[in-house]
Amino acid sequence: MTNRHGSNVVEPIRDLNKIEEIKKYLLNRSYRDYFLFTFGINSGLRISDILSLRVDDVKYSSKFIVRERKTGNKRKIIISDKLRSEIESYTKGKKDNEYLFPSQKGNKPITRVQAWHIIHYAAKTCGIKGNIGTHTLRKTFGYHFYQQSKDVAMLQYIFGHSSPSITLRYIGINDEMVEEALRRFSL
Numbered sequence: 001m002t003n004r005h006g007s008n009v010v011e012p013i014r015d016l017n018k019i020e021e022i023k024k025y026l027l028n029r030s031y032r033d034y035f036l037f038t039f040g041i042n043s044g045l046r047i048s049d050i051l052s053l054r055v056d057d058v059k060y061s062s063k064f065i066v067r068e069r070k071t072g073n074k075r076k077i078i079i080s081d082k083l084r085s086e087i088e089s090y091t092k093g094k095k096d097n098e099y100l101f102p103s104q105k106g107n108k109p110i111t112r113v114q115a116w117h118i119i120h121y122a123a124k125t126c127g128i129k130g131n132i133g134t135h136t137l138r139k140t141f142g143y144h145f146y147q148q149s150k151d152v153a154m155l156q157y158i159f160g161h162s163s164p165s166i167t168l169r170y171i172g173i174n175d176e177m178v179e180e181a182l183r184r185f186s187l
Contacts, residue, residue: 010131015128022126023037025126032101036050037122042141043141044077047135053099054099056096061079063079064077064079120133146168146173155171
């Protein structure tokens, strides 16, 4: 699948078992990389907004405000209890002004390219087919939020999309999935 710019569109990770497999794989490699994946799929933020976060942005509250780099809009991020627990563990011993995802090369965060490598290769190693990249984290959040809530309007609001159809297409709800659901439907 390609987008209107002709580039490949990444997919969400739909299989919950594969998400757990990636978490285990990353945790064995690097706590930072595991937390990057976990934070991404639980926040719904774009990678550019994730990488610019510092410890004190997320450590002391159940929510935080991000000014999205892509849109310039302010967005309130609610931290779930499970993510709060992950944040507390991950940030223990870190300085407040430290980047949440520090590079080993000086006082800066990892790059988008490094983040892509982390996510892409973890997914491939765990046998996930299809186009997987950093935006997969946001789409995975969206897909599973929708699966749990069935509330496309709320997800549309969270993502700042202009219509429900954009949100459904964005999270990978496609004609094939609709046809399968309709085949199983019966009253």
